Amino acid sequence: MSRERIVPGTTGRAATAPAGPEGPASPPRRRRDAEATRARILKAAAVEFAQHGFAGGRGDRIARRARSSERMVYYYFGSKDGLFRAVLEGAYASLRDAERAVQLDPDDPARALEQFCRFVWRYYADHPGFISLLNTENLHRARNLRKSGRLDELVGPVVGLLSQLLADGQARGLFRADVDPVDLYVAIAGLGYFRLSNRHTLSAVLGRDMAEPEGLERYWVEAARMVSGYVRAGRDRL
């Protein structure tokens, strides 16, 4: 593990080369094989690590799911560690891309805040594998993330969005002035994350399916109320 190795293929995202003047119809040339193989492995690994964690993740299952060989895993990613890191980076990159695409109502900070919450929570609900990956990475004390080198690139604009939104609301006298955006983000995230990340133990203990859509929707409605009420102006002295 962790030995430095020369690794072929592109490290970045798959070739989304602009089609250019020759039109969009270029056939999948041979070269794509490499990237396709690499991508299949990466995807299979994401599933495997999400399902079994890092230590529990098995190379042969990844290879099988990717319709490739264990050998290719090492060819493209060098080590199990390297593969996990690539999966993790991919997961963060996807989140960042989603964050960049969020649409918040610029004219209604209160509405925008709810949209923000909904985006965060829905992302968790739609990406259970991401939650699992984060848990695994935290088990590792974020060592892969810290080693990544691409960290800057991977961090999304989410806190910035929230800051902006809060500033807007404050400027309009709608929101109170003493809210820390980072802490608020953590609170919002926690409200959505925990219910899903711990759904199995919670379901076992509380006797209620935590991921069931209607219950989840009801919960989100209340959680959004909690957040909205908290930021509302005129409630500072509580």
Next chain:
Amino acid sequence: MSRERIVPGTTGRAATAPAGPEGPASPPRRRRDAEATRARILKAAAVEFAQHGFAGGRGDRIARRARSSERMVYYYFGSKDGLFRAVLEGAYASLRDAERAVQLDPDDPARALEQFCRFVWRYYADHPGFISLLNTENLHRARNLRKSGRLDELVGPVVGLLSQLLADGQARGLFRADVDPVDLYVAIAGLGYFRLSNRHTLSAVLGRDMAEPEGLERYWVEAARMVSGYVRAGRDRL
């Protein structure tokens, strides 16, 4: 793994029965040793699984930390699965015991609610291993917990306490009437859990140490406000 085996020794907590009125008496020699060994293994395993997860947990490290042998691990717990289950049960039992001991102000529901939140959050802060164990168990879709058989016995009174507290507040016209205690519990728990369970990735991404005591305290103050504001009567229509 997983094979059921007949295993000697008690499965429950070690006999730490207070000697009581019969005096200090000579300690039962042999039995004592056995239970001491078993307890050391259990503790060592709790540390190991918290640090490395289930799949990443190593029998030899557990044995070494317990100043015992791998052989003894199997002697007492039958399998790695069995050992993990025992650790998990122990963790839940400890939580339950703590929950049973919570003191909430019976005359001031608002204060009681804050005490409740503080208890939950502090428990997480004081038991990082418990968080890790829960994450691992959720990775396993709670299969150990569900298989446990002792589940009833392990579930603490925490939701009951919250329900009671809410009912008190409602009766006094302090709290709104439409709060679901389970969802509120999940929200409270999430507010405290996520920040700590994901502290390493959050710290890496947000550039702020999420477990640092002062920051944590400030966060808890705000989170408590969020919860208090949410349950307060007269805010239903929001």
Next chain:
Amino acid sequence: MSRERIVPGTTGRAATAPAGPEGPASPPRRRRDAEATRARILKAAAVEFAQHGFAGGRGDRIARRARSSERMVYYYFGSKDGLFRAVLEGAYASLRDAERAVQLDPDDPARALEQFCRFVWRYYADHPGFISLLNTENLHRARNLRKSGRLDELVGPVVGLLSQLLADGQARGLFRADVDPVDLYVAIAGLGYFRLSNRHTLSAVLGRDMAEPEGLERYWVEAARMVSGYVRAGRDRL
């Protein structure tokens, strides 16, 4: 490789526990199994490494030759490195034991010198595996030997013997006074070592079997002359 591991069994030589009053007839008790297994592996490894070097040595062949399993190799020696180190230490220990047992004529330094040469040369001829092991260890720049920790214990009295012998001869006026014992030892050793260590390439190139007993004996006779002539008094000015 090289990870520290707890390794069972004695690290030293096999139990040559003095029989004591109960007589020498103690039957091979169970306990001996471990040492017997360990010894078989060690011997098999010595053969394997001598035949194929370290990198070319195969664990499965060692296991097969030892009538054991690869697993046991790791049980007893922790790693391939550890096994090689044990083999090397064993080889040096055997040499040291042989050196301790050399008999040199105390009354005839000239004769003693020839006995000394003969001992060294014969040891090489009788232990081709030792030569191969030394070559392998030199390929590794003696890293195992230096890491050994038991180095003092492993170095034999051979240079001391030669020094003594030279001193005796000088005291009697038989040997010249300016001979460096270490350099002389290296010269003597080289005279015997090279012919055997390089016998295959030499045989191929020179067209004569370098290890053939009669040719070897003739060579030794001449080499002994060379050494004797060199140390003889009255030849200093050459």
Next chain:
Amino acid sequence: MSRERIVPGTTGRAATAPAGPEGPASPPRRRRDAEATRARILKAAAVEFAQHGFAGGRGDRIARRARSSERMVYYYFGSKDGLFRAVLEGAYASLRDAERAVQLDPDDPARALEQFCRFVWRYYADHPGFISLLNTENLHRARNLRKSGRLDELVGPVVGLLSQLLADGQARGLFRADVDPVDLYVAIAGLGYFRLSNRHTLSAVLGRDMAEPEGLERYWVEAARMVSGYVRAGRDRL
């Protein structure tokens, strides 16, 4: 390994033919590149095999050091075996070339003998990789050398030179008559070879750096005395 394959390009030395009378001319482009690549690979392989032996030698390291690819290694040399053989042949060819160039004083056999020794010993000192290669080839029982086919071509005139020199000295009554040139050559070679080939273990055991220039020079002086004394006439009966 070992499979015979049809391989392009010359097996012998790269075309370093002096341009001669036909002038400097424009260098043949393509061919030049190919041979340069081949030569770089060969050199890199020599270093790699000298450093790690045959089994320990790694194709990727060779490729990297040669600023080429593993693929090219196979393109030019067909197999690891083939590559090693080429390296070995190159090493012997270089030795032969050096031997052909030795200058021995034709008028002073005693001096010539010392020159001979010095040449042999210095060659070892200047070519530690050659020593390592020989050791590796002896580990393989000289199978590559024997299979080479170019063996005649590769054997240098060194024993012939020594024979001639001895005959000269005998003719002049300076040297004794019963010296076997092959055995003497082996003795001389051994005196120089062993100290360097085993320098690491010797240094570890004897506590003195065997390759340190001054110590080495002193040793050579004494070793030359040993050889000179041995061949001198009038000492036959010893």
Next chain:
DNA sequence: TATGAATGAGAATTCATTCAT
């Protein structure tokens, strides 16, 4: 002449577990 992708076979090492006493 060159190269990137791919690979089967095997290597070292580890893991959870059991046997015999």
Next chain:
DNA sequence: GATGAATGAATTCTCATTCAT
């Protein structure tokens, strides 16, 4: 109640090599 010896079956990773272009 305890232990040292043993092990089958993985598991990660490497190696020399070949394919297709």
